[in-house]
Amino acid sequence: VTEGAEAKCRQAVRAVLRRSPQAYMVVTGCYAQVGVEALQRIDGLDLIVGTAHKMQVADLIDTPEKNGQARVVHSTKISRDDFTIDMVGNYAGQTRANLKIQDGCNFACAFCIIPFTRGGARSRKLDDIVREAHGLVARGHRELVLTGVNIGTYGSAGHDLLQVVQQ
Numbered sequence: 001v002t003e004g005a006e007a008k009c010r011q012a013v014r015a016v017l018r019r020s021p022q023a024y025m026v027v028t029g030c031y032a033q034v035g036v037e038a039l040q041r042i043d044g045l046d047l048i049v050g051t052a053h054k055m056q057v058a059d060l061i062d063t064p065e066k067n068g069q070a071r072v073v074h075s076t077k078i079s080r081d082d083f084t085i086d087m088v089g090n091y092a093g094q095t096r097a098n099l100k101i102q103d104g105c106n107f108a109c110a111f112c113i114i115p116f117t118r119g120g121a122r123s124r125k126l127d128d129i130v131r132e133a134h135g136l137v138a139r140g141h142r143e144l145v146l147t148g149v150n151i152g153t154y155g156s157a158g159h160d161l162l163q164v165v166q167q
Helices: 003-019 030-034 036-040 051-060 126-138 161-166
Strands: 025-028 045-049 071-073 096-100 143-147
Touching (some): 003 030, 096 126
């Protein structure tokens, strides 16, 4: 995420709120992790969700009603443990589905904030990947795209990327 991307995000949020001032507006992802203070200054924003909680957005919205001030669900500490995802992706009507296997990064590139926004590299547990893959295939998807920040660093309980592909 760069300064330009952050500005574009704020512009997009404001544009949507100008067109639909009663829209329940949620910002999540990398910018929501590092730009909480700037986002809180946007009138009409309802929920800011940091990266550690982004998979729970639907559970965080009790009722999508404007509340006058952005609620912040954020954690400065991001787990480095292997993880699970308690759902099967929803790609209705699509041949291809994404399957997240890895998140975070241990590299310290000068231009990149991913280590600060998503934490260090961590991998999804193999049995959890296989469970979701079977669920996606059962829904009719014929192609699964393995995703992550840097899937080449995948490693969980002695399993590597090759073993994920072979499953």
